[in-house]
Amino acid sequence: MTTCTDDALSKADFDFLAKLVLDQSAIVLEASKSYLLESRLNPVARQHDFGSIAELTDALRKPNSRKLEQAVVDAMTTNETSFYRDIHPFDLLRKQILPELIEKRFKERRLTIWSNACSSGQEVYSIAMMIREHFPQLADWDIRLRATDLSSEILERAEKGIFNQTEVNRGLPMQLLMKYFHRDGVHWRINDEIRSMVKFDSVNLIERWPATLMSVDVVFLRNVLIYFTPDTKREILAKVRQRIRDDGCLFLGGSENTMNLTNEFERDQVDRTVYYRPI
Ligand SMILES: C[S@@+](CC[C@H](N)C(=O)[O-])C[C@H]1O[C@@H](n2cnc3c(N)ncnc32)[C@H](O)[C@@H]1O
Structure with a gap:
């Protein structure tokens, strides 16, 4: 498996990913959430054998990356829940x-x-x-x-x-x-x-x-x-x-x-x- 480096995300890549998530889920990612994006997308990059989030983002810029887009959006959803939450x-x-x-x-x-x-x-x-x-x-x-x-x-x-x-x-x-x-x-x-x-x-x-x-x-x-x-x-x-x-x-x-x-x-x-x- 490729090792995923955690080099800081460039602004262009952050903007691209934030727009993708916004367009597909309406979830807003402020610039201050770049740490969140990195921590959620590092595992996605690794699973798909990319060496970094930058490589993952390059692949997303290519056509026919629907499945990868979905993996990114899935990773950016917050699924916190519980039985009888807030009772x-x-x-x-x-x-x-x-x-x-x-x-x-x-x-x-x-x-x-x-x-x-x-x-x-x-x-x-x-x-x-x-x-x-x-x-x-x-x-x-x-x-x-x-x-x-x-x-x-x-x-x-x-x-x-x-x-x-x-x-x-x-x-x-x-x-x-x-x-x-x-x-x-x-x-x-x-x-x-x-x-x-x-x-x-x-x-x-x-x-x-x-x-x-x-x-x-x-x-x-x-x-x-x-x-x-x-x-x-x-x-x-x-x-x-x-x-x-x-x-x-x-x-x-x-x-x-x-x-x-x-x-x-x-x-x-x-x-x-x-x-x-x-x-
Ligand atoms: C924090 S959980 C809330 C779960 C549950 N409703 C609760 O209150 O315990 C938020 C859920 O919203 C979903 N979600 C986010 N954006 C969505 C969208 N555009 N359409 C449908 N579901 C979405 C996420 O996948 C996630 O499972």
Whole structure:
């Protein structure tokens, strides 16, 4: 294998890579993030047998480098997530949002929940386990749990439902681990019943969204808008509004909000949990 040197990245190469990542994912890389780019792209350069990020960048400048581009964009996504992350949105979903929706959708007997930018799947599997644990009355409903992300690599992981010990130690109650997972070597695999409740798809938030993701009751769009410019956030929130039902509910990440971005959602708060209702 080629040794990858960590010579400082030139400005021209940084600009080229930052534009590639921006164009393909909308993720903004400020010049101050050059260390991040280097630490994430050194392994990509090594895996593809380039001696440096400069060589990798040269290859990206050539035509037909789609696969390499995708590897670079995948490497630049931040996939930080955990089961029941920030717990409050999940508590609110269980105590208030789902009971209300169950009443309203009693005739349709259908609910669609979308975990957007789902990363390795902990968010959507948390919702799936919650439904199995607390809503036995939904057993014969058409429950559509959709989970999407830009990164094909992370989606592949999410779909397998296999987690390491550190991942299951973060946020997942022991009793749910014992009930819904089984050991798979040094890993834990989520059981087929929970896994089959979720449909994973590749969706880039800045590209066309599938027509099947319509009339959604609850949208989780957490910890992803932070990476985008205000204009991109506006476009995405406008698209979410078109896809969410008038009485639906949107959850953003703890450091995200809709201020100065849209007046199509109103902020609501129950105890410490902020969520958004379409207007
Ligand atoms: C920090 S994780 C958030 C995971 C989860 N929503 C949570 O809050 O725990 C951000 C995710 O956004 C995804 N992402 C970044 N840019 C995206 C885009 N343009 N379209 C779709 N997903 C994107 C990344 O691949 C990553 O998995």
